[in-house]
Amino acid sequence: MKKTLTAIIVLILSLIPLYAGGSAESTADNVAVAEDFVVSYPVANDGQTLDIWCPIQAPAAKYITSYNEQEIYNEIEKNTGISTNYIHPALGQEKEQLGLLIAGGDLPDIIQIRDLYSGGASSGVDDGIFYDLTDLVKTYAPDYYALITQDDLMYKLATDNDGRIVAFHLLKSTAPEFYRINFTDAVIEKYGIEEMPVTLDDYEEIFSRMAADGLAGFALPMNGQLDQFMWPFGITPGFFLDENGNVAYGAYTEEYRDYLEFMHDWYSKGYIYKDFMSNLSTNQRRALYSNLQVGMLYDAVDLAKSQAESAGLKSYPANYPRQYEGQKIPFRTVYEETLPVTQSGSSMATVVTTSCENPELAVQYLNYFYTQEGADLCNWGIKDKAYTVDENGQKHFTDYMLNNPDIALGDVQTLLKIHLTAKLAEPDVVCNPNVISNEEALELRMMYSDDPNVDDSQVLPVFELSAEAAYDRSRILRDITTYIDEMTVKFITGATPLTEYDSYMAQLKSMGIEDAIAITQQEYETFMSKPGLESL
DSSP: OOOOTTOEEBOOOOOOOOOOSSOEEEOTTOOEEETTOOOOSSOOOOSOEEEEEOOOOHHHHTTOSSGGGOHHHHHHHHHHTOEEEEEOOOTTOHHHHHHHHHHHOOOOSEEEOTTOSTTHHHHHHHTTSBOOOHHHHHHHOHHHHHHHTSSHHHHHHHSOTTSOOOOBOOEEOOOOOOEEEEEEHHHHHHTTOOSOOOBHHHHHHHHHHHHHTTOBSBOOOTTSOOHHHHGGGTOOSSEEEOTTSOEEETTSSHHHHHHHHHHHHHHHTTOBOTTTTTTOOHHHHHHHHHTTSBSEEEEEHHHHHHHHHTTTOOEEEEOOOBSSTTOOBTTOOOSOOOEEOOSSTTOOOEEEBTTOSOHHHHHHHHHGGGSHHHHHHHHHOSBTTTEEEOTTSOEEEOHHHHSOTTSOGGGHHHHTSOOSSSBEEOOHHHHOHHHHTOHHHHHHHHTTTTOTTBOOTTOOOOOOOOHHHHHHHHHHHHHHHHHHHHHHHHHHHTSSOGGGHHHHHHHHHHTTHHHHHHHHHHHHHHHHHSOOGGGO
16 A cells, blocks of 8 residues: 655635525535536636635745735736635634634634644544535645545545545655765764765664764654664554554563664763753754764754854764665655645644634635646746746746745745645745755755565554544653653663563553554554545
8 A cells, every 4th residue: 555644635715706596405404506517717706705714934034024925926826716705813823823713713714733732633524614625626636636535645635534525635655765874974084984884783883983082973853763764663653553554652562672672772971962852952963063062963964064164164864774774664665645734733723613604715716826826826826027938848946946036045935935835835846945956965965765575564654644543642651651752761761771671562552552653553454444446
């Protein structure tokens, strides 16, 4: 089963005018749906304005106070024929202000709930706050509907456990994983690294040379779990699918003992930065790297490159570590098909509220973000201003995007295009000005993307749990996560000997970890067995 969990399908903006005639059927929310309606932009609109609540991205907020001032949203208004009024919560207070908005009852037409609404969009439909969009989408969002019905997994991710379409999602095909282990040229030269390390033995050899010189190899995350060093042991942080396709939890396995033994050995040999657990900030970790206080950095390759360059150095990434060459790493995706992101920090779940007097119009507006014209506007900006198209049909950003004197390069994607919203997106290695403007950084990001031994076959699909299951699992994991973090650090540093690992496992069991796994297993089975394309 192909899964591209970083791939996303989230729709915010495409709306259609009211149907004036023809037969109609009723949705679960008693909204008349015209069976023979044809969506066309700009829509025939009687001047209605849609109020849309969504968080504003921090980089954009440095230049504008509202998306009402953003040129792409203004262009979308013109192209769709639909007036909009964007409303934004205060930065950092999004969840609290959404809660107050819901409690007040006077809701805008559209809300980008992301992961901010407890229980997700499905619960909001059950509570009568959001529309069941199933029939509306089929008629008034044909572009979105065509995308989510082209693949069974995609359709399941885009619908709730009852097979309902309750939100528009960000749809995106993943780019090659860009978080890698990085080494500076100074370290490579000083310690005679002729080829980038591949196996754990390769790292052992390199780190031993560094330790002999008083240099730590790297700084672990403060909880001691570095996923790329866990993968060679067949596990990953959090929930995943084991080799039999059953749900497992990385820190509650016998393989985690092996990982901890390995990390403890490296820590005792001086390969790991002694104070890794001291809540180092991202910038502090990067500074350790560029100041040659650690030998390597686990970070986005383009950011590691920039950090190294600030110290007059160059940075180069390594492929995922293995126990042996050719070992399969089943926890990461390379280029795959487009899928929806439905529950993660990148989720752009967007709903239509039952306060909306014209849900047909709202759905047409959101659909526009999945049309080719709408997707191009979001991903590239305004044609002939932000980008041009050559004779071969290839798009190229202009200086307006790449060398704008008034906007920092890292900010243009949130100000001169639409970066995060419910839309049909392209990978950022194609249309992120900050990435593609640096050919060397882009080349580094693409390294190892064709590795035939990397896939996502043991990655748990990012499906949405039922409200009850989400609450129960969260309640169980709250204390468990803290306990795992504390014990992981103690095992690695030697404060607690690994002879106590069985006691650690017993304590996790008594705290309910197996209940959390069982909940996830049940929800996964429900997700996999729920209505798919065969139900259409």
